[in-house]
Amino acid sequence: MNPANPVNVAEAVRDALRDQADRQPPAAPGLADRVLAARRRRLARRLASAAAATAAVVAVAVAVPLLDPGREDVRPAGVLDGGGILGHPDQSPPREFIAAGRTALAAYYTARTVARSEKEGVFTRTYRLLDPRTGRYEKDDRWSFVAAAPGLRTAAVLERRLPARRIGLLDLTTGEVERWIPAGRGVGGLAFSPDGSRLVATTYDEHPDLRDRVRSSSGEEQWLPRFGGKPGRTGFYVLDVPSGAGSWSPVAHRRDINSRQDFSFSRDGRLVYSQVVGDRDGLQQFHDLTGDEVAAPANERHLRSDVGARLSPDGRLAALGLTAEAEDRSWSSIRDPRTGEEITRVRGAHLLAWADDRRLIAWERAPGSESYRPRLVLVTIGSDRVVPLSGVREPDEDFDSLEWEPVFAER
Template sequence: MNVEELVRDSLRELAAEQPVAGPGFADRVFAGRRRRRTRRIASVAAATAAVVGIAVAVPLLDSGKGDVRPANVLDQDGIHAHPEQTPPRDVIGAGDAVLAAYYTARTRPLAEDRAVSERTYWLLDAETGRYEKDTRWSFVAVAPGVRTAAVLERTLPARRIGLLDLATGEVERWIPVGQRVGGLAFSNDGRRLVATTYEDSPDTQTKEKVINADGKEEWMWMTAWRGSSRTGFYDLDVASGRGSWSAVGPDRNGNARQDFAYSRAGDLVYQRVVGGADGMQKFYDLHGREVAAPANEKHLRSDVPARLSPSGRLAALGLTKEVNGSPGRSYSSIRDPRTGKEITKVRGAHLLAWADEKRLIAWERVTSLDEEYRPRLVLVTIGSDKVVPLSGVRKESLNAERQEWEPVFARR
């Protein structure tokens, strides 16, 4: 079976599984369009605002009832591109994937040989479709639907988890925790939250001697390796805030940050394992016991964020081929998740999120392989060599103590 047939069958299966849309579905879908048009007519602006409100709720807990999403997030053309902006100021997205936030990071020294990397986030304002700086948070995870984010306050690890309403910018509820938290991730359906716990900051850095581009030795802040203080994870119900904590110590092969995320089905969690022989991931049940990887995820790599396609029938894997030129061209592997067999290759050096069953958002370099690596966000398509630029070119920082903007994608 070729990729076109596989994708076609996947879409048919998805369509067959979908429930019949309830009354008013079309009105909800087109509400965003109507909202923007009516803004041009001052006499009806107030009435339109009353009809097209932004849903303020925990994602998916109401099974989509009354789901009127912001105009700039749900748009019928499917692509929001701003190739002139880096970092982006206006919403970027394609298909079901939207850039819900991004962050930069700077090193803050704590002692002569110890520091932490601190993030600053820009969150998507669903009302305006623009990214707004929010310095309150050290870590942000955005739920499917782009209405709610789980946040941690500035000092990590944190004693409580906030549920932030992205429409109002206010924390709707705090979830207190006994074990201090340093990382967060939502389940695929948005109903649950895995919170990774640490004794110390997971963003610790140490000063190490390196050889610079001129061949000279210099001291540089580096991510701390083999020194994680991870203690375990919480599996929390978002609606109630209740859940359980399981003890899982750090992996000796990992760095300081060893966060957990849910498997696609949500019945397991996995961690990133740097240099591991099992594809850089280990799976645990929700009681903290190490288990085998699920059949459809055992061939994945946790350093490729896109992972499984919406249907679960395609797997995004890592970079497999680079072709020099101006610019260089990079290709990543698309595989059968159960067998690990390659189905095809797709443009893109680093696959970040699936837009739909045939398209993905990726980092793609704009320089030759002989030049400094400089990427931009692009939309790539299975079966095509065409790329659609979504963002401007990220300028890699020459300062090791500063990290350029990193995207946070969510499903809309």
């Protein structure tokens, strides 16, 4: 297949998907990525197999507790397509591949505020992306925003100047952009659908990461995210990844959002949502794919927009933070997603992603630390055991900078 010929690409994708639909159950996450990348994936697997053999020697292999007490499942680590645990508790930021169960650290970014003037700055990210050939995170400062697709083979990227007028589909193995999707309106944020076949691209009419220098009540000056004011976010594109086709939907301006408030897909991919600011944290507003505000789905209405883990893979459990009244900030709440009732609590100050239906990746406060110095850990429902995945992240300096922030994807 010649990737330069869009007609052949489209025909091949349609034929592959039609044949898959006739013979298979619903498509697994990352199908579109696999269809487009079939040829390079075979090469990547051969390279990754060699890298995995090396990585397994130096990686931390962890015995994983099963749901059945008294048994342990020791799984091979270092394989992108596997389900084992790979942690590097001595690394912060990480240098080598981190993963647990179905979820992997596909990338991470550091950030700092770069002044434009005395009173205005831009919060600027620098990404380190996973190289599947070596199992290491490599700096790539070409991009202002990166979203990783399921399968860890492709990332959607935006160039440095935001809002961007095109979206790149980056081959993580080669580091090259395979294709550009043009955008008639400026794009500032990206997110893949759960199956990886679509992108939601949030549009803005000004840079979404603007910071204003303000003086606090104590007289100290600091950079803070721009809030409210003139319209910034304008709407979103929903784009088909294989073809690049899609449409833009306008969204009315609201004053109860920050300057950056990107859209993400709902679990079933039929809606998008974003965070709004209100009397309590984590409020969310859903929209249909034409941009109209709609009620939250029954299984997502009790979720929090600021808790990344959201629904478990089987949809039966919801990951939330604790209430403000909670005394012990080292545990988080697991609830019934339809009723909002608490079922149990699990270790972790901030639940980031589900490794499987009973385990989650979380930020946890480092033991013995008075300040909030978190590390990535794997926690298990029904157990107080914590498996360290990364070293300790040092405290961020208010809104001026960010030491490192993870970007997860299903492997």
